[in-house]
Amino acid sequence: MGEWIEPVSFDVLEGEWFVIRTTPARSGTLLRLCCGLDEPAPPGTMEVLGETPGLLGRDAVFNFRRRLGVALQPDGLVSNLPLIRNLVVPLVYSGQRTPAEASARAEAVLEMLELTAWAQARPSELPPDLRQVAAIARALAPEPKALVLEDPLNAVRSRMAAGVLDRCKAAVPSAIITVFRRFEPLYDIADHLVLWDARGFVSAGEGVA
Numbered sequence: 075m076g077e078w079i080e081p082v083s084f085d086v087l088e089g090e091w092f093v094i095r096t097t098p099a100r101s102g103t104l105l106r107l108c109c110g111l112d113e114p115a116p117p118g119t120m121e122v123l124g125e126t127p128g129l130l131g132r133d134a135v136f137n138f139r140r141r142l143g144v145a146l147q148p149d150g151l152v153s154n155l156p157l158i159r160n161l162v163v164p165l166v167y168s169g170q171r172t173p174a175e176a177s178a179r180a181e182a183v184l185e186m187l188e189l190t191a192w193a194q195a196r197p198s199e200l201p202p203d204l205r206q207v208a209a210i211a212r213a214l215a216p217e218p219k220a221l222v223l224e225d226p227l228n229a230v231r232s233r234m235a236a237g238v239l240d241r242c243k244a245a246v247p248s249a250i251i252t253v254f255r256r257f258e259p260l261y262d263i264a265d266h267l268v269l270w271d272a273r274g275f276v277s278a279g280e281g282v283a
Contacts, residue, residue, distance in 0.1 A: 082247050082274055086266075091249045093134060098147070100270055101224055101252035108222050108250060109144055110135045123219055142170050142220030145226055149209035151197040157208055158184065161215040164241065170216055203230040207238055209255055212243055221249035229259060235259040236241040246266035 086092040094101070106112040107120045110127030114120050120128060125138050151160050161180035165171040167261050171179060184190050187207055197205055213221055221242065227235040236259040243249070243263060253260050261267060269276040 078194060082270070084251050086248070089247045090265040091243060091247075091251065091263060092155060092268075093251045093253060093260050093262070094146070094268055094270050094275075095253050095256070096270040098254060101254070102146075103282070105146060105152075105222055106146075108144060110138060114205045124184060125140040128255070136168075139169060141219045143213035143216060143221045143224075145209040145213040146224045147198075149205065151205070151212065153197055156194045156196055157189065157200070157211075160226055161212050164212070165215055168216070170230075176215075179215055179217075183214050185215060186245070187211050187238060201234050203227075203234070206230055210238060210242060214242065218246055219248065221246050221251070223249060225252060225254045226241070228253075228255070231279075232259050 084092075094104070099136070102194060103112070107114055107128065108122050110122075110130060112174065119126060121143055123138070125134075127135060127138055130138055151157075152163070155163065158177070158180050160172070161183060162176040165176035165179060166173055166200030170176075181193070184193055186278075187210065189204065189207060189211060192200060192208070199207065200208055205228055210223070210226060227238060232240065235257075239259055240263070251260060251264075267277070
């Protein structure tokens with residue numbers, strides 16, 4: 075499990091954006107647990123949206139993940155699909171939307187994040203900053219109950235990032251987000267900001283740099 079050695083305990087309340095400044099190794103382990111991709115080592119537990127994802131069966135964990143909007147590193151956008159299809163295909167495949175409904179939802183999300191002009195571009199054709207926004211768009215497409223984001227928008231200019239994050243928070247008011255360096259737009263929008271290092275969790279009031 076990389077750097078994660080000491081046990082940690084924390085709660086993310088409904089309607090809260092919980093931002094954690096940490097390392098890529100700690101981040102990857104934590105967010106995989108949140109998504110039900112790994113199980114915590116005994117006696118550890120992880121509860122998300124009222125479920126214990128690591129203990130769910132195949133069908134149950136599939137339904138659980140449909141309630142999350144996830145954007146991890148790397149972004150996972152499908153390279154041979156246009157951007158809009160990167161949003162549409164998961165919605166149809168998961169059974170959440172008909173093709174027509176999925177297309178309408180994808181168009182609405184791209185418009186919200188000012189990506190409409192890039193709808194037919196493939197991920198490799200997007201500038202690095204817009205590719206990160208595109209990954210957020212895919213996370214928003216299923217209208218999730220909560221967002222799980224790993225170091226989002228680190229290549230995006232602060233003013234643009236702040237606008238994207240404001241729109242994301244208005245759409246999905248619950249999130250757990252990791253960040254690998256100081257990033258003012260996330261620091262500003264966080265309801266709860268902590269540093270996670272070898273000492274455990276250190277709250278913003280104790281000096282998160």
